Amino acid sequence: xxxxxxTYFNEMxxxxxxxxxxxxxERWQAAMPADLRSLKQxxxxxxxxxxxxxxxxxxxxxxxxxxxxxxxxPRVFTAEEWRKxxxxxxxxxxxxxxxxxxxxxxxxxxxxxxxxxxLVTHNEAFEKAVVGMRPSRNVWSHIVGIDLVRTGRxxxxxLEDNCRTPSGVSYMLQNRxxxxxxxxxxFLENRIAPVDGYAAALKRTLVSVAPxxxxxxxxxxxxxxxxxxxxxxxxxxxxxxxxxxxxxxQDLFVDGDFVWMKTTEGPQKVDVIYRRIDDxxxxxxxxRSDSMxxxxxxxxxxxxxxxxxxxxxxxxxxxxxxxxxFVPEMVRFYLGEAPVLENVPTWQCAKxxxxxxxxxxxxxxxxxxxxxxxxxxxxxxxKADKSQLEAFRAxxxxxxxxxxxxxxxxxxxxxxxxxxxxxxxxxxxxxxxxVGEKIELVPGGLTRVALNEGSLVVNSSQGGGVxxxxxxxx
Amino acid sequence: xxxxxxHVSTFAFDAPxxxxxxxxxxxxxxxxxxxxxxxxxxxxxxxxxxxFRDGAGDWTQTVxxxxxxxxxxxxxxxxxxTQDQSGVLRGHREHVPPSxxxxxxxxxxxxxxxxxxxxxxxxxxxxGRSLDRAHALCRAVHDAVAYVPGSTEAAxxxxxxxxxxxxxxxxxxxxxxALAHACEIxxxxxxxxxxxxxxxxxxxxxxxxxELHVDGLGWVGFDAANxxxxxxxxxxxxxxxxxxxxxxxxxxxxxAAEESLDVSVAVLRDGQSQSQSQG
Numbered sequence: 001x002x003x004x005x006x007t008y009f010n011e012m013x014x015x016x017x018x019x020x021x022x023x024x025x026e027r028w029q030a031a032m033p034a035d036l037r038s039l040k041q042x043x044x045x046x047x048x049x050x051x052x053x054x055x056x057x058x059x060x061x062x063x064x065x066x067x068x069x070x071x072x073x074p075r076v077f078t079a080e081e082w083r084k085x086x087x088x089x090x091x092x093x094x095x096x097x098x099x100x101x102x103x104x105x106x107x108x109x110x111x112x113x114x115x116x117x118x119l120v121t122h123n124e125a126f127e128k129a130v131v132g133m134r135p136s137r138n139v140w141s142h143i144v145g146i147d148l149v150r151t152g153r154x155x156x157x158x159l160e161d162n163c164r165t166p167s168g169v170s171y172m173l174q175n176r177x178x179x180x181x182x183x184x185x186x187f188l189e190n191r192i193a194p195v196d197g198y199a200a201a202l203k204r205t206l207v208s209v210a211p212x213x214x215x216x217x218x219x220x221x222x223x224x225x226x227x228x229x230x231x232x233x234x235x236x237x238x239x240x241x242x243x244x245x246x247x248x249x250q251d252l253f254v255d256g257d258f259v260w261m262k263t264t265e266g267p268q269k270v271d272v273i274y275r276r277i278d279d280x281x282x283x284x285x286x287x288r289s290d291s292m293x294x295x296x297x298x299x300x301x302x303x304x305x306x307x308x309x310x311x312x313x314x315x316x317x318x319x320x321x322x323x324x325x326f327v328p329e330m331v332r333f334y335l336g337e338a339p340v341l342e343n344v345p346t347w348q349c350a351k352x353x354x355x356x357x358x359x360x361x362x363x364x365x366x367x368x369x370x371x372x373x374x375x376x377x378x379x380x381x382x383k384a385d386k387s388q389l390e391a392f393r394a395x396x397x398x399x400x401x402x403x404x405x406x407x408x409x410x411x412x413x414x415x416x417x418x419x420x421x422x423x424x425x426x427x428x429x430x431x432x433x434x435v436g437e438k439i440e441l442v443p444g445g446l447t448r449v450a451l452n453e454g455s456l457v458v459n460s461s462q463g464g465g466v467x468x469x470x471x472x473x474x
Numbered sequence: 475x476x477x478x479x480x481h482v483s484t485f486a487f488d489a490p491x492x493x494x495x496x497x498x499x500x501x502x503x504x505x506x507x508x509x510x511x512x513x514x515x516x517x518x519x520x521x522x523x524x525x526f527r528d529g530a531g532d533w534t535q536t537v538x539x540x541x542x543x544x545x546x547x548x549x550x551x552x553x554x555x556t557q558d559q560s561g562v563l564r565g566h567r568e569h570v571p572p573s574x575x576x577x578x579x580x581x582x583x584x585x586x587x588x589x590x591x592x593x594x595x596x597x598x599x600x601x602g603r604s605l606d607r608a609h610a611l612c613r614a615v616h617d618a619v620a621y622v623p624g625s626t627e628a629a630x631x632x633x634x635x636x637x638x639x640x641x642x643x644x645x646x647x648x649x650x651x652a653l654a655h656a657c658e659i660x661x662x663x664x665x666x667x668x669x670x671x672x673x674x675x676x677x678x679x680x681x682x683x684x685e686l687h688v689d690g691l692g693w694v695g696f697d698a699a700n701x702x703x704x705x706x707x708x709x710x711x712x713x714x715x716x717x718x719x720x721x722x723x724x725x726x727x728x729x730a731a732e733e734s735l736d737v738s739v740a741v742l743r744d745g746q747s748q749s750q751s752q753g
Binding site for chain 2: 107118122130131253254258284286296306
C-alpha cells in the first residue's frame with residue numbers, strides 16, 4: 001500500500017518512506033486484523049446513527065436519512081503545516097470581512113478600480129437593503145468556511161470561500177468524538193490539538209457581536225428553517241453545545257425596537273441571531289414577500305441596531321464565484337500583505353478571450369457554474385465523455401457569463417480504508433474560521449474524501465465521505 | 475406650490491387577525507423639490523419602533539399591533555412646499571450606488587418584447603445622450619400601455635403589462651424600468667403623491683413613477699403614465715427595485731384571514747377646497 005503514484009501528492013509519504021506524522025497510524029492500520037476493522041467500521045456507523053448525524057454536508061440536498069460514509073483513517077497535519085494554513089485562513093477571513101464592510105460603505109476597492117463595480121453591485125447576492133449600515137464591530141461574515149485542496153508538499157489552493165452559513169462543522173466535531181471513543185490509544189500515542197473548543201469559541205464570537213442596543217447579557221439563538229432542512233441536525237447540535245435556543249421563524253416576532261422570542265414565561269428579547277436560512281427568506285417585509293420561514297420586520301430591527309444577524313445579510317457577495325478571483329487582491333488592498341494562500345487559476349467565460357481558451361481546452365478543465373454549489377452542474381473535463389463535453393460546450397456558448405473554468409487539480413491523497421485494505425484517496429479540507437471581537441480558528445476542519453478510486457469529486461452526493469482531521473501539537 | 479396631503483389606508487380582515495406587522499416608508503424627505511412643512515403618520519394603538527433612514531435615503535419605521543384585529547387604519551397627513559426641478563432629484567442623501575439599480579426582479583424581468591420596444595424607442599438617440607434616450611423610452615411606454623384602471627393586478631409584471639397594452643401607473647413605471655435596463659440605464663420605482671388636475675391620471679391612489687440615472691444629472695423622475703417629468707404637483711415618498719420593493723407599506727398578518735385594502739388620497743393645493751377622490 002505504500003506504493004507512491006507520482007502524479008498525486010500522497011500526504012502520508014515522503015518518496016517511499018512514511019512521514020513521521022503518520023508513523024503511528026501506519027503501525028496501527030497494519031496491526032489491525034480485517035475482522036476488527038469491519039467491526040469498528042460497523043461500530044462507527046452505529047454511533048453516527050445514534051447521534052442522528054445523517055444529513056448531507058454543505059446543503060447538497062439528497063436523502064436526509066442517508067449516512068455519509070465515515071473513513072476511520074485520520075488525515076494528519078504537522079504543527080508546521082498548520083501554522084501556514086492558520087495564518088492564511090485568518091488573513092483571508094479578515095480580508096473578506098474588510099471587503100464586505102467596504103462595498104456596503106464607500107466602495108473604495110471599486111473606486112480604485114481593483115474590482116469591476118458591476119460584478120459587486122449588479123450581483124444577486126448584493127443586498128441594497130443593507131447599504132450604508134454598519135453591523136456590530138463591522139463584522140459581516142462571522143463564520144468563514146474556506147475550502148482548500150493540496151497539490152504538493154507546500155502547495156495549497158483555496159477552491160472557494162463560504163461567507164454565508166457554511167455547514168459541516170458538526171462532522172468535524174463528531175468525527176473526532178467517535179475516533180476518540182473507538183481508538184483512545186491513538187490519542188495517547190499522538191499529541192493531537194483538540195477541536196472541542198469550537199462551540200465555546202462560536203458562542204464567544206456571537207456574544208461579542210451583540211448589537212449596540214443590547215445592555216445585558218446577550219441572548220443568542222439559532223434560527224433554523226426547520227426539521228425538514230438537510231442540516232437540521234447540525235442546527236440542533238450546535239444549539240445544544242452552546243446552550244442556546246433553537247428557534248424557527250414562527251417562534252420570533254417583532255415588537256417596537258426589538259425581536260422577541262415566545263416562551264412559556266412570556267416574551268424574551270433576542271439580541272443575536274445565528275441564522276441558518278438564506279437572505280431571501282429572512283423577512284417578508286424586506287425580501288421575498290412569500291417567505292414563511294422568516295420573521296416579519298426583522299430587517300428593520302437589524303438595520304436600526306436592535307439585533308445582530310450572523311452572517312450579516314448581504315455577506316454572500318464576498319463568496320460569489322465571480323468575486324473569488326479578486327480575493328488575493330482584497331488581501332493586498334485592505335491588509336497590505338502578500339496573500340499566504342493562493343487561488344486556483346480561474347478563467348472567466350464572461351471574457352471572450354478566456355472563454356475561447358476554455359472551449360478549446362474543455363477536456364483538460366473543470367467547469368463550474370458561477371452561482372452553483374454542491375458539485376452540481378459541474379464538468380470535470382478529463383473524466384467526461386465526448387457527448388458530455390459537447391453538451392457543456394453548448395451550455396457555455398449559450399450563457400458564457402454563467403461559467404468559470406479551472407485547471408483539473410492533482411488533489412492530494414490520504415490513506416483510506418477500502419475493501420482491499422488501505423489505498424490512497426483524494427481529499428479536500430474545510431476549516432471554520434470565527435470572526436467577532438477576535439479571529440479564532442480551531443486547529444482542524446472537515447476533511448472530505450472521494451471514496452471511489454480515482455475520483456476527484458469529494459461531494460457527499462457523489463460518493464464522498466468524511467475523515468477525522470488531526471493537527472499535531474507543537 | 476404648497477400641497478396638503480391626506481392619505482388613508484384602511485385594512486379590513488374577514489376574520490380576526492392575531493398580529494399585524496408593517497414596514498412603513500410614509501414620510502417624505504426634504505429635497506430641492508420638496509420641503510416638508512408638517513407631517514404626521516397616525517397608526518392608532520399600534521406600537522412603533524425600529525426607525526431609521528435606509529441606504530436609499532428613505533425614512534423607514536416598523537409598526538406592530540396585537541390582535542384580535544378586524545381593521546387597521548393608517549392615516550397620513552401633511553403639508554409640503556414643492557418646487558419644479560424638471561424631475562431632477564437634488565439634495566437627496568443616499569448611499570446605494572446607481573449601478574445596483576441595473577438589477578431586474580421578477581416584475582421587471584426583460585423579455586424579447588421589452589428589449590424590442592427599448593431598441594425601437596432609442597433608435598436615433600445617441601448612446602452617450604442618456605437624457606434623450608430616457609425621454610424617448612418614457613414616451614414609448616406612454617404610447618404602448620394605455621392608462622386603464624382595473625386592467626392589471628398588483629402582481630402584474632412589466633412583460634404582462636406590455637403584452638396587454640393596458641395598466642395603471644405602477645405598470646407604466648415597471649415597464650419603463652425594464653426598458654431602461656435593456657439600455658443599461660439604472661432605473662428604479664418611486665412611490666409618492668400627485669395633485670390631480672384635469673389632464674393627469676393616476677392620482678386616485680398613491681401615485682408611482684420611475685427614476686432613471688442620467689449621466690451628468692443623476693436620478694431623474696419620469697412619469698410614463700402622464701408622459702412627463704415630475705414637477706411641483708408631485709411629492710416623492712420612497713423608492714425600490716419594483717412595485718413590491720418600493721411600496722410605502724409592506725405588511726403581513728398572522729392569521730388565515732383575507733385582507734382587503736381601501737385607499738383614499740387627497741392632494742390639494744393650499745386654498746383649494748376639500749374634494750376627496752376614492753381609489
